[in-house]
Amino acid sequence: MRDRLRDLLERLLVTHSPSGEEGEMEALCLAELEPLCSRVWQDEARNIIGLIEGRGEGPPVRLMAHKDELGCLVARIDDNGKMRLEPLGGAHAWVYGEGPMDVLGTEIVTGVLGVGSKHVSDLSADVAAARSTKPLSWDVCRLDCKLDAKTLAAKGITVGTRACVSRSRKTPVWMGDYVGGYAMDDKASVAAVLLAAESMRDARLKPRSDTYLCITSTEEIGCAGGAYAARTLPGDTVIAVDIAPVAPEYPVEPGPNPVVLYKDGSFVYSKALSDELCATAEQLGLAPQRMAVRNYGSDSSYAAKSGLAGRVAALCPAVENTHGYEVTHADGLVNCARVLVAWLTGEAEAFRAGE
Numbered sequence: 001m002r003d004r005l006r007d008l009l010e011r012l013l014v015t016h017s018p019s020g021e022e023g024e025m026e027a028l029c030l031a032e033l034e035p036l037c038s039r040v041w042q043d044e045a046r047n048i049i050g051l052i053e054g055r056g057e058g059p060p061v062r063l064m065a066h067k068d069e070l071g072c073l074v075a076r077i078d079d080n081g082k083m084r085l086e087p088l089g090g091a092h093a094w095v096y097g098e099g100p101m102d103v104l105g106t107e108i109v110t111g112v113l114g115v116g117s118k119h120v121s122d123l124s125a126d127v128a129a130a131r132s133t134k135p136l137s138w139d140v141c142r143l144d145c146k147l148d149a150k151t152l153a154a155k156g157i158t159v160g161t162r163a164c165v166s167r168s169r170k171t172p173v174w175m176g177d178y179v180g181g182y183a184m185d186d187k188a189s190v191a192a193v194l195l196a197a198e199s200m201r202d203a204r205l206k207p208r209s210d211t212y213l214c215i216t217s218t219e220e221i222g223c224a225g226g227a228y229a230a231r232t233l234p235g236d237t238v239i240a241v242d243i244a245p246v247a248p249e250y251p252v253e254p255g256p257n258p259v260v261l262y263k264d265g266s267f268v269y270s271k272a273l274s275d276e277l278c279a280t281a282e283q284l285g286l287a288p289q290r291m292a293v294r295n296y297g298s299d300s301s302y303a304a305k306s307g308l309a310g311r312v313a314a315l316c317p318a319v320e321n322t323h324g325y326e327v328t329h330a331d332g333l334v335n336c337a338r339v340l341v342a343w344l345t346g347e348a349e350a351f352r353a354g355e
Contacts, residue, residue, distance in 0.1 A: 001195060001199070001334045001337065002330055002331070002334060004195060004198065005191060005195060005330055005333055005334055006174075006179075006330070008032075008191040008194060008195070009172050009179060009181070009187075009188060009191055010171075010172060011028060012025070012028065012187040012188075012190060012191055013170055013171075013172050013181045013182070013183060013184070013187055013188075014167055014170045014171060015028060015187070016069075016102060016104060016108070016164055016167065017067055017068050017069050017164075017183075017187075018068065018069055018070070018071025018072070018073075018088055018104070018162040018163065018164040019068040019069075019070075019071060019088045019089060019162075019217075019218045019219075019220045019221045020068070020088075020162065020217075020218060020221070021071075021104050021162040022046065022067050022068050022217055022218075025067040025068075025187070025190075025215075026042065026046065026048055026067065026215075029048045029067060029190065029194075029215045030042070030048055032194050033048065033050035033194070033197070033213060033215075035201075036050060036052070036194070036197040036198060036201055036213075037050035037051050037052055037197070037213065038051055038052065038053050039051045043228065043229065043232065044228070045217055045218075045224065045225045045228035045229065046217040046218075046225065047214055047215065047216050047217050047225045047226075047228065047229045048067065048214075048215040049212055049213070049214055049215075049229065049233070050197070050212070050213040050215075051210060051211070051212055051213075052197060052200065052206075052207055052210070052211045052212075052213065053206070053210055054206055054207040054208055054209040054210045054211060055206050055207070055208055055209070056209070056210075057208040057209055057346075058208055058209040059209060059234070059235050059236055059237070060209055060210040060211070060212060060233070060234045060235030060237075061207070061209055061210070061211050061212070061235055061237045061238075061239065061344065062211075062212045062214055062229060062230060062233055062235055062237065062238045062239070062309075063193055063196075063211065063212070063213050063214060063239050063241060063340065064214040064216050064226050064229065064238060064239070064240050064241065064298075064299040064300060065186050065189040065190045065192070065193045065214075065215060065216070065240070065241040065242070065299075066186045066190075066215070066216045066217070066218075066219030066220070066223075066225070066226065066242075066299060067186070067187070067190060067215045067216065067217065068186075068217055068218055068219055068220050068221075068225075069164060069182070069183035069185075069187065069220070070087075070088060070089050070090060070091040070164075070183065070185075070220055070323060071088045071089075071091060071162055071163060071164035071165075072085035072086060072087055072088060072091060072101075072138070072143075072162070072163045072164070073085065073086045073087075073088055073160060073161070073162060073163075074086075074103070074143075074157065074158070074159055074160065074161045074162075074163060075159060076159065077149045077152060077157070077158070077159065078149065079148065079149055080148060080149075081144065081145060081146070081147045081148045081149050081151070081152055082142040082143070082144050083103070083111070083142060083143040083144070083145075083152075083157075083163075084138075084139075084141075084142060084143075085113075085138050085141065085143055085163060086138065087138055088162070088220060088221055089220030089221050089323075090220070090323045091323070092135075092323070092324075093113075093135075093136045093137055093138045093140070093141050094135045094136040094137075095323065095324040095325070096113060096165055097113075097136065098112065098113055098114045098115060099112065099113060099165075099166070099169065100112055100113075100165075100166035100168055100169065101113050101143055101163050101164065101165055101166050102163065102164060102165075102166045102167060103143070103145060103152075103157050103161060103162075103163045104161060104162045104163065104164070105152070105155045105156030105157035105158075105161055106155060106156030107155050107156070108167075109145050109147070109152070109155055109157060110145065110166055110168075111143045111144050111145035111146070111163075112143070112144055113141050113142075113143050114141065114142060114143075114144060115127055115130050115136065115140055115141055115142075126140045127140075143163060145157075165182050169182065170182055170183075175327075177256075177329050177330055177331065178254075178327055178328065178329055178330070179327070179328060179330055180325060180326065180327040181325070181326065182325060182326070183326075184243060184319055184326035184327075184328055185242070185243045185319065185322060185323065185326060186219065186241075186242055186243060188243070188317065188319075188326075188328060188333055189241040189242055189243060189316070189317070189333070189336070190215055190241075191333060192241055192317070192333045192334075192336040192337045192340070193213055193215070193241050193337075193340070195333070195334065195337035196336075196337040196338075196340040196341050196344070197213060199337060199338070199341045200341055200344070200345065203341075205341065205345045205347055206345065207344040207345055208344065208345065208346050209235075210234075210235075211344055212229075212233050212235070214226065214229045214233070214299075216229060216299050219298075219299055222302075223297060223298070223299050223302035223303075225299075226238075226240070226299030226300070226302060226303055227299075227302055227303055227306050227308055229299075230299075230303035230306075230308035230309050231306075231308050236309060236310040236311055237273065237309065237310075237311040237312070238299065238300040238303050238304070238309040238311075238312045238313075239273075239277075239300060239312070239313045239314070239315060239340075240298035240299045240300035240301070240312070240313070240314040240315070241314075241315055241316070241336060241340070242298045242299075242314055242315075242316050243316050243317060243319040243322060243326070243328070244259035244261065244289070244291055244293070244316035244317065244318050244319060245293065245296075245319065245322040246318050246319060246320045246322075249294070250291060250292075250293065251289070251291070252289050252291050252318050253289070253318065254318050254319075254320055254327070254328070254329055254332075255318065255329050255331075255332065256286075256329050256331035256332050256334075256335055257281075257286055257287045257288060257289050257318070257332070257335065258281055258286065258288055258289070258315060258316065258317060258318075258332060258335050258336045258339055259288070259289045259290075259291050259315070259316045259317070259318050260274050260277050260278050260281075260288050260289070260290055260291070260313065260314070260315055260316075261274070261291050261292075261293060261296075261298070261313070261314040261315075261316065262274055262290055262291065262292050263291075263292035263293065264293055264296045264297060264298060264301045264314070265293075265294060265295065265296055265297065265301075267301045267304065267305060269300070269301065269312055269313050269314060270310075270311045270312050270313060272311075273311045273312070273313040274290075274313045276343065277313055277315055277339060277343055278290065280339050280342045280343040280348055281335070281339045283342065283348040283349070284335070284338055284339065284342055284348055286335055286338075286339070288339075289318065298314045300312035300313060300314055301314070315336055315339060315340065316336070317329065317332030317333050317335075317336055318332055
């Protein structure tokens, strides 16, 4: 599973999929799901859906992992072609710093996100403040492709065009058991869902009930894709496969043990379902980490808040530097996949023996 995970991450993490411009991830996910599901399609909200038919022992289940990443939207283009950006979701300028970003017009054009020369005084107020008194903000930055506004327009780059960190910075970095990269949230968890589906196929295990694998859209800007899938697909249970933040305020450690969320801001996940996931992890010899997170939101919690799901949970790898250059343990992802297989099939011992 580790080798397959590495292959998936090497291909998923280099895609471009800022919210609302997710075509590269869509093409890859469609191709990956096709041999694993009895039916694969894309819905009107641009979610990628794959159905794995079950044994008919209960109502359908929806697994959700989102394909969009944090990025920006071009808000203004000056005559000289320098672009002002608005963040999509929780994208912070100081996370990316100065460096290359790709702009997704009719062709991909690479530019440099910058603030300006640092050999300045207080007469250059924005740069001086960014250097010494306040964090870097999008208001101070400009994205410069060294093309004027007319030339950019000819390449399909206008107000509303998406931009994201350049592909030149997206190759994952492997550090022993750990892997780092942009947009682990949520492409790494998409990989875990794909691993789970492959494992069921390879072990010839069927889930207890029909299972919809939902690779959702626009999660970072409001979870609209997941809510649409919850409304239009049968079933009442939604399990989000997302990421869990490692931070001093939370009792979560980086490593191979998966995390189950019990609280998300003011929202409380279904305790019985969350307990089931923890019990399944324990059957597999894992030590699940239980977590209440204050600043968060997932496809499953938003579906429940909208009255579109009754039983909801969130299963996650522990991730450092969330919404930044994220780092996670490879076995944290593998073990999320193992928990999903064991819970879906009800055959933890058979799956454990097969491993």
